[in-house]
Amino acid sequence: MKKILLAGMIGMWATGVMAHSPLDGTTPANEATVTEMPVEVLMDFKGDIRLTKVSxxxxxxxxxxxxxxxxxxxxxxxxxxxxxxxxxxxxxxxxGLGSDGHALNGTFSFTVE
Structure with a gap:
């Protein structure tokens, strides 16, 4: 019984850790090569976030x-x-700051030919 509870707790913990990687997709896509400079960048997150800085x-x-x-x-x-x-x-x-209060950060890149 203790092993089942421990396995369940580890599974819940692992799911919570994965939730702290909220960037779901970008336009242009990460590591994409585009022929023209985009006018804007779209950042799509898995959950609500408040951006605090983008460079x-x-x-x-x-x-x-x-x-x-x-x-x-x-x-x-x-x-x-x-x-x-x-x-x-x-x-x-x-x-940024996740809606759960955790500080979040990340990077993505693209190349313009």
């Missing part, structure tokens, strides 16, 4: 904070305007 680095040299505008409420989707810095690799780093 973008171009080709490991130029970095800037993205304007969050009025997107400061808890939501699952965020659309942020992009600034064209030319062809090359773009790395987007984000930070």
């Amino acid at each position: 973008i680095t171009h080709a490991d040299t130029h970095s800037m904070e993205m304007d969050l505008g009025d997107q400061t409420a808890f939501a699952q989707e965020f659309t942020l305007p992009m600034h064209d810095m030319g062809a090359g690799l773009y790395v987007v780093e984000w930070r």
